[in-house]
Every structure is written in C-alpha cells, then in structure tokens.
Amino acid sequence: MGNMSATLDEIWRGRIFYLFVLPFAALTIVFGVWPILLSIQVSFTASGTALRPTPTYVGLANYVSVFGDPIFLASLTRTLIYTTLSVGANLAFALGFAILLDSALIKRGNLFFRLAIFLPVVTPDVAGYVVWRWLYDRSFGALNAFLKMLGLPAFSGLSSADTAMISLLIAELWHHAGFYMIIFLANLAIRNRALEEAAHIDGATTWQRWRYVILPQLRPALVINTVYALIQFLKTFTVVVVMTKGGPNDQTNFVSYYAYQLFDQGRYGEATAMATILFGIVIVMSMSAYVIGERGANR
Amino acid sequence: MNDMRPNRLLQIAAYAVAGVTSALFLYPYWWMLVSALRPTRAIMGNPLRFFPERFDLAIFTEIGRIGGVELSVYAWNSVLITTLSTLLSVAVTALGAYALVRRPDLPGFRLLRYGFLVTIMYPYMLLVIPVYLVMFKLGLLGSYAGIILFLALGPIQFFLFEQFFRAIPGEVIEAALIDGASEAQVLFRIVLPMAAPITATVALITFLLNWSQWFPILVVSRTPDTYTLPVALLSMNSELGSNFQGIMALAVLTTLPVAVLFLMAQKRVMAGMASGAVKG
Numbered sequence: 001m002g003n004m005s006a007t008l009d010e011i012w013r014g015r016i017f018y019l020f021v022l023p024f025a026a027l028t029i030v031f032g033v034w035p036i037l038l039s040i041q042v043s044f045t046a047s048g049t050a051l052r053p054t055p056t057y058v059g060l061a062n063y064v065s066v067f068g069d070p071i072f073l074a075s076l077t078r079t080l081i082y083t084t085l086s087v088g089a090n091l092a093f094a095l096g097f098a099i100l101l102d103s104a105l106i107k108r109g110n111l112f113f114r115l116a117i118f119l120p121v122v123t124p125d126v127a128g129y130v131v132w133r134w135l136y137d138r139s140f141g142a143l144n145a146f147l148k149m150l151g152l153p154a155f156s157g158l159s160s161a162d163t164a165m166i167s168l169l170i171a172e173l174w175h176h177a178g179f180y181m182i183i184f185l186a187n188l189a190i191r192n193r194a195l196e197e198a199a200h201i202d203g204a205t206t207w208q209r210w211r212y213v214i215l216p217q218l219r220p221a222l223v224i225n226t227v228y229a230l231i232q233f234l235k236t237f238t239v240v241v242v243m244t245k246g247g248p249n250d251q252t253n254f255v256s257y258y259a260y261q262l263f264d265q266g267r268y269g270e271a272t273a274m275a276t277i278l279f280g281i282v283i284v285m286s287m288s289a290y291v292i293g294e295r296g297a298n299r
Numbered sequence: 300m301n302d303m304r305p306n307r308l309l310q311i312a313a314y315a316v317a318g319v320t321s322a323l324f325l326y327p328y329w330w331m332l333v334s335a336l337r338p339t340r341a342i343m344g345n346p347l348r349f350f351p352e353r354f355d356l357a358i359f360t361e362i363g364r365i366g367g368v369e370l371s372v373y374a375w376n377s378v379l380i381t382t383l384s385t386l387l388s389v390a391v392t393a394l395g396a397y398a399l400v401r402r403p404d405l406p407g408f409r410l411l412r413y414g415f416l417v418t419i420m421y422p423y424m425l426l427v428i429p430v431y432l433v434m435f436k437l438g439l440l441g442s443y444a445g446i447i448l449f450l451a452l453g454p455i456q457f458f459l460f461e462q463f464f465r466a467i468p469g470e471v472i473e474a475a476l477i478d479g480a481s482e483a484q485v486l487f488r489i490v491l492p493m494a495a496p497i498t499a500t501v502a503l504i505t506f507l508l509n510w511s512q513w514f515p516i517l518v519v520s521r522t523p524d525t526y527t528l529p530v531a532l533l534s535m536n537s538e539l540g541s542n543f544q545g546i547m548a549l550a551v552l553t554t555l556p557v558a559v560l561f562l563m564a565q566k567r568v569m570a571g572m573a574s575g576a577v578k579g
Contacts, residue, residue, distance in 0.1 A: 024415075035433050038433065109317075179576070256422055260424065279425070
C-alpha cells in the first residue's frame, strides 16, 4: 500500500502536468488507442454481430478465412511488390535529385527546382491524382497526345492491367518524392565537408568520395526515408480510390482498399482482420528497417 | 579545391536534367489550369494546347452547385474545418508534448507516448473505419465537431514540438522555478513565448495537411453539407458522365489556396517538415 500512496502522491504533485496533457491524452485515446483496440476486438467477432452490444466471438475464424481468400493473398502480394518498387523508385529519385541540387553544378535557380519538386507534397492528394487520372486518359489526356505527336506508341495507362500499377507509381512519386528529397537535402547540408577535402587531398576519386565519405553520412536520412516510405506505400489508398477503384482486373486492389471494400459490404470481421494483419506488417517492416539501419551505424 | 570546380559541359547537363524534371513536375498544374478554362469538346480535340483559346471564367459559375450543395458551402467548410482543427491541434499538441517532455517519469506518461506512436503507425485509412464506430458511439457522426477533433492529432506536429521543448536548457526552467514561478507561469510566460516561431511553423504545416484531408471527412459526414473542397472534388470525379472542365475547375479551387500559402512561406514549411520528420 505504501507504494501505491507514493504513486498517488507523485501524481498529485505533478497534477499541473496531467492538466496540460489531458486534451492530448483524450484525443489520443478516443481517436487512436480506443478505435485500434475496437478494431482488433471486431476482428475476433462474427461480422453480422460485430456492431451489436454483445457480439459473437469466433476466435481466429476471420483470420483463417482471410488467409484462405485468394483475392486477399493476391492483394497482399501486389501490395508488397508495389511497396518495394515505390520505396526504391522514390528514394532513388529523391536521393539523385538531392545530390544534383546540393552539388556545385546548380547555383542559380536552385530554389526554383526545389519548389517545383516539393509543391506536389502540399498539393491536396485528391486534386493531384484527379489531374493525373485525366492526364492518362485516352481521349482527354495530354500524355497520349504527346506520345502521338512524337510518333511513339500509346501508353495504355489506367485502362490496361499491365500498366495500371506503374501509372499509380508515377503519380504517387510525383506526390511524395519531394518530401524524401528535402530530408536528403537537410542531411547533405549538415554533413562534414572537411572529411571530403581530406579524402580529396588523399587522392580519392569522385566516386570514392561519394561511396566511402558521403554516403555513410547519409545513413540517418536513408533510414528515416525508408521507414517513412514503407509506412506510406504499404497503406496506399487515396490514389486507388481516385484513379482505379482497384481495377483493372484487380491489378491495383491493394490491401487497404480491399479491406475498405469489405467493410463497405458489412464484412466487418474480415475487414478488421485485414487491418490488423497490415498493421502487423507495417510495424515489423518499419522496425526491421530501423534496427538494420541503427545496427549498421554502430558497426 | 580547384579541380572540384565543375566544368561547363557537366553544368549544362545538370541544368538540363533539373529543368526537364521540374517542367514535368509542374506541367500537371499548367494542364489543370488550362483545362479549367477550355470547353470539354475543345480539350478532346487538342489536349496539348498550351494556352486556352480565350480567357473565359464562366465555368466557375457553372459549377456553383455540386451534388445539390452550393460550391460556397464546400469552400466555407474547407476554411472552417481547416482553421479550427489547426488551432486545436497546435494548442493540444503544444501542451501535451510539453508535459511529456518535462515529466516523462510521471505515471502513465510513457504509456501515453507509446499509445500515440502506435496510433500513427496504424494504417491511417484503416483507422478511420473503427473511428467511425467510435464517432457513432459518441454521437458525433455528421458533426463538424467530430471532423475537427479527429483532424487535430498528427505525428509531425507532435515531433516538432517535442524536439523544440527537448532543446530548451533545463537551467532556464530551473532558474524560473527558483525565483518562485509556478509551473503554469513557466509554461505561459517563458516556454511558450520562446516557442512562438515553432508554433507558427506547426500551424502552417497543419493547415496545409488538413486542407488536403478527405477520407475522415467523407466517413464522418452524413450528408454532403459537411464536405470540404477535396471531398466534393472526389465525388464529382466519381460521377458518371463527368463534366471534365468542371472537375478541372474544382481541382484548381482546391489546389490554389494551399499552393499560394506554401509559396509565401516555403522556407518555413520545407525546413519544418524536414526537421519534424527527422525527429520521428
């Protein structure tokens, strides 16, 4: 009991801080922790009873059914492929462009180029993707009109199962890459330039300077960007809603979108089971990216 | 470092790459603007035309009503919801982050921080689904309050404040406490005035982010009366036999306010977003 009264005493003496934190705590619990727990709880109940005061618990039945659903498995595979491609493409583009803008080659107009790449980040995603959807369009779109003008074959964009995923990837890269770029630029700006000069004096080539002096110093930005991009692309949703609705032929039916569709059809148990699975994947993947990055730093 | 000076040819190549890439990134904006000013049939005939045939703003009055609601209602909702959720977000997050940084040892504080971190890891779109259930239980469905409260939480706001408060030297606060100031006085007379620049940055970034929100607003709304511009744009884009010129005009209205705001404060926004992310 002595322990407990000591705790209560501590709380009482820190009461002003509890007052400060109260609104933040209320919002975090009501719109964060509670819905997540609720979602996990619903994933163990029968869909038809999920919203009743006393739902029927079915154990792992929803998870079994989800893992036996070929559409889900295909959707999960596609989500992982899309995430891998997107993370790679976004980070490569962002790093390349950051290096270009950080180099001594581009002095005048540097800010203009930064703004051009970053503007899509603060552009409402719905508006950006609506424009991209129509840019790809066969009859309205500027893209195919341009290819035709150059005498190149048409790009089937969102209308073909073969090109729908790459079309989304391009539109999402347009929207997100500027964010990863400024993180690389911030990291490049604080690097230790004396090391490069020393390497230069020691006769290192440009490539060696980049590989052995600059790249290791970019590790923090690489780790952060990888984690952010993994979280971002694993839950790809808006671009699907605006541009493809999962089609054609389910080629862009990623897990977030599929789960949402099931929820819309009242299949709450399976939808929340999928949400929980995706949540697990997000946590495991971003934690491993972080741990691998940190371990490398301590080597 | 004389031979590190770039040679002319390399410099031209660098400008060519940067210039072409930037042009590709900016072209969708130009195409959106031009398409908003051209009749749909003219665009079908020639989608690439670089300038509109004539300068005609009539479309903005033609889309005066979308889905049975006045365009001005959507615009007003956007301004109201974004402004109020931004103010709430700044106030709640500043106080919360300050308390968590000053006294991480208090019972429950560490748990709260973890709870918040888990929340932001949860797939956002899938969080909105159970939030619907919570809103239903609290009777907040269809209300502005529900939308605004949900939009008030965000990772980047929290990390920016947390990072700032952590950097305040302990001696500053100790000195004030020794002089007899209360904790409330320390916060409101010393810490928050110091935090004015970071508060402005957080407010700006929150405004930009919340202006773009659409999914929680769509889910919490019962009727289009509480839709904002992006939600109206989405529902207009999903209609069959869509009015292409009207969609582009609405996309312009959705984009223009935040694009202008960003360009006016670009330095603060880019620096803030970079450091908020690096902390996370």
